[in-house]
Amino acid sequence: MNNIRSTLASVWRIAKPYFNSEDKWPGRILLATLIAMELVSVGLDVLINQWRNRFYTALQDKDWDTFKREMLVFCMLAAAAVVLGIYQLYLNQWLQIRWRNWMTSKYLREWVHGANHYRMQLVGDAADNPDQRITDDIKLFVGQTLAIGIGLLNAVVSLASFVVILWGLSTILPLVLFGVDISIPGYLVWGAIIYAVLGTALTQWIGSPLVNLNFDQQRLEADFRFNLVRVRENAEQIALLKGESAERERLSERFGRVIGNWYGIMSRTKRLTAFTGTYAQAAVVFPFALAGPAYFVSKTVQLGALIQIAEAFGKVQDALSFFISAYRTMAEWRAVVARLDGFEGSIAAAEKLADDPASIHAKPASGGEIALPQLLVKLPNGAPLVSANRISFRPGERALVTGPSGAGKSTLFRAIAGIWPYGNGAIEIPANATLMMLPQRPYLPIGSLHDAVVYPGEAAQFDAKRVRDVLTAVGLPQFSTRLDEEAHWNRMLSLGEQQRLGIARALLHVPQFLFLDEATASLDEPSEAALYRLIDEELPKTTVVSIGHRSTLDAFHQRSIALVRDGDHFALREAARVTAS
Numbered sequence: 001m002n003n004i005r006s007t008l009a010s011v012w013r014i015a016k017p018y019f020n021s022e023d024k025w026p027g028r029i030l031l032a033t034l035i036a037m038e039l040v041s042v043g044l045d046v047l048i049n050q051w052r053n054r055f056y057t058a059l060q061d062k063d064w065d066t067f068k069r070e071m072l073v074f075c076m077l078a079a080a081a082v083v084l085g086i087y088q089l090y091l092n093q094w095l096q097i098r099w100r101n102w103m104t105s106k107y108l109r110e111w112v113h114g115a116n117h118y119r120m121q122l123v124g125d126a127a128d129n130p131d132q133r134i135t136d137d138i139k140l141f142v143g144q145t146l147a148i149g150i151g152l153l154n155a156v157v158s159l160a161s162f163v164v165i166l167w168g169l170s171t172i173l174p175l176v177l178f179g180v181d182i183s184i185p186g187y188l189v190w191g192a193i194i195y196a197v198l199g200t201a202l203t204q205w206i207g208s209p210l211v212n213l214n215f216d217q218q219r220l221e222a223d224f225r226f227n228l229v230r231v232r233e234n235a236e237q238i239a240l241l242k243g244e245s246a247e248r249e250r251l252s253e254r255f256g257r258v259i260g261n262w263y264g265i266m267s268r269t270k271r272l273t274a275f276t277g278t279y280a281q282a283a284v285v286f287p288f289a290l291a292g293p294a295y296f297v298s299k300t301v302q303l304g305a306l307i308q309i310a311e312a313f314g315k316v317q318d319a320l321s322f323f324i325s326a327y328r329t330m331a332e333w334r335a336v337v338a339r340l341d342g343f344e345g346s347i348a349a350a351e352k353l354a355d356d357p358a359s360i361h362a363k364p365a366s367g368g369e370i371a372l373p374q375l376l377v378k379l380p381n382g383a384p385l386v387s388a389n390r391i392s393f394r395p396g397e398r399a400l401v402t403g404p405s406g407a408g409k410s411t412l413f414r415a416i417a418g419i420w421p422y423g424n425g426a427i428e429i430p431a432n433a434t435l436m437m438l439p440q441r442p443y444l445p446i447g448s449l450h451d452a453v454v455y456p457g458e459a460a461q462f463d464a465k466r467v468r469d470v471l472t473a474v475g476l477p478q479f480s481t482r483l484d485e486e487a488h489w490n491r492m493l494s495l496g497e498q499q500r501l502g503i504a505r506a507l508l509h510v511p512q513f514l515f516l517d518e519a520t521a522s523l524d525e526p527s528e529a530a531l532y533r534l535i536d537e538e539l540p541k542t543t544v545v546s547i548g549h550r551s552t553l554d555a556f557h558q559r560s561i562a563l564v565r566d567g568d569h570f571a572l573r574e575a576a577r578v579t580a581s
């Protein structure tokens with residue numbers, strides 16, 4: 001019960017923002033129309049049920065006039081039901097796509113907002129596979145919430161309407177057996193309840209292992225797919241290591257699990273179908289068995305009423321089965337709701353982490369330099385990593401940061417970029433300063449080379465000639481004619497070429513502060529030297545801070561800052577040497 005209450009609370013929390021959003025009126029009107037249509041549809045069911053009584057009685061009485069009139073009535077009722085059915089589906093789909101559109105945009109906005117997507121990984125795995133949350137889970141949430149909500153409304157209203165009808169019919173239909181009236185008030189209703197509860201309980205009992213089997217199937221299929229993707233992504237490594245047969249064995253073993261589970265599903269489904277098939281056929285005759293004696297023995301009921309009873313019985317039983325069997329849809333729905341809840345929680349945690357005044361925070365600097373007055377960068381587990389005391393990077397200067405591997409150089413850069421929250425102290429950055437971080441492997445989006453080089457800028461921001469010139473300048477003249485070519489550039493280019501592209505990107509954007517995290521480490525020394533000379537020429541006013549292990553880099557930096565061990569962490573210290581470039 002608590003589970004259901006907390007799921008419903010989560011559903012409310014996830015669903016409410018849409019119905020209060022800028023799209024609230026279309027959303028609310030569509031939802032209200034769907035609810036109204038569902039009520040009308042139950043009303044039509046009731047009218048058709050009453051029609052059956054009149055129609056079959058007319059058949060029994062060979063009443064030609066009533067027959068003709070009822071045929072006409074049926075045509076009108078049927079036409080109304082068909083039109084209603086069409087628009088119920090159409091408006092439902094319309095609401096689904098509007099709601100999904102709004103939720104997807106909201107999640108995308110929040111996920112990629114201010115490095116949340118990166119911080120969410122740091123927070124933990126509550127939001128593993130954000131891609132699945134944003135695609136499948138939103139789609140399932142919207143579809144299932146509407147299906148369950150409207151199905152529930154239908155079940156409640158149908159149950160109420162047909163229970164009243166069945167109860168009324170029970171009174172005109174005394175249950176007389178061997179001359180003794182053994183009817184109890186509303187016995188047809190009780191009959192329907194017992195039949196539905198028994199049947200659904202048995203269905204559950206036989207079918208319940210299917211819930212887990214289906215969950216396992218999805219997990220095993222996803223696991224198999226993930227392993228296939230890993231092979232695709234690491235094709236080169238696998239080929240170089242001649243790991244094909246190991247991979248084949250691993251993949252076959254994964255797929256074997258998919259097959260094994262599938263056999264389990266098949267055998268369970270077979271047993272379930274045997275029961276549900278029998279149950280559904282028995283449901284056709286069960287109400288006749290209950291009402292039969294009154295029709296044949298005491299002759300107190302007409303054919304019309306008998307047919308009406310059979311249908312009303314079926315409706316009550318369907319409605320009751322909905323409640324009992326909804327557990328299966330509910331289980332899947334609950335999983336979806338829990339995943340979206342976790343995703344929203346993870347976004348909130350990432351945002352909180354960014355805004356936490358006790359963590360590292362950015363402050364506008366008074367001058368034109370980036371200053372670290374008193375900074376302590378920590379690991380996510382709270383262990384201190386790097387400290388800085390009155391370190392600053394002045395406009396136009398070149399500084400080289402060195403230190404042992406794992407000392408925390410990259411993490412310091414992440415903190416300066418504003419994406420690493422763990423630690424304390426302020427980072428003073430001039431207002432509206434432009435910073436660019438170039439890592440060892442620059443991210444190159446899949447698309448045209450022009451787009452990849454100018455990323456994250458807009459393609460139109462830089463004309464083709466400028467991009468061609470820059471590519472030539474960084475030593476990639478062979479690519480200057482291929483700006484429109486679309487490719488997966490990270491896969492196609494050598495690491496050295498990718499690093500040249502990274503430098504080209506910096507030259508195009510002309511940032512005020514450029515941070516190079518081993519951004520030229522894959523190039524040979526003369527090429528690296530040429531690129532640093534190019535940066536000097538093209539970006540004379542830019543502050544350049546490099547991380548690098550090669551001693552040849554000294555020549556291009558006036559300042560050297562070293563990470564030296566200071567107790568349980570490393571501290572940034574001004575190194576003695578000063579070499580003019």
Ligand SMILES: Nc1ncnc2c1ncn2[C@@H]1O[C@H](COP(=O)(O)OP(=O)(O)OP(=O)(O)O)[C@@H](O)[C@H]1O
Binds near residue numbers: 122409
């Ligand atoms: N997301 C993370 N979660 C936990 N620990 C992390 C995370 N990122 C980095 N670390 C740890 O922080 C320490 C510093 O890593 P960092 O990459 O900053 O070192 P580095 O000085 O740049 O090393 P290298 O010279 O080898 O590139 C390492 O021990 C690393 O394992």
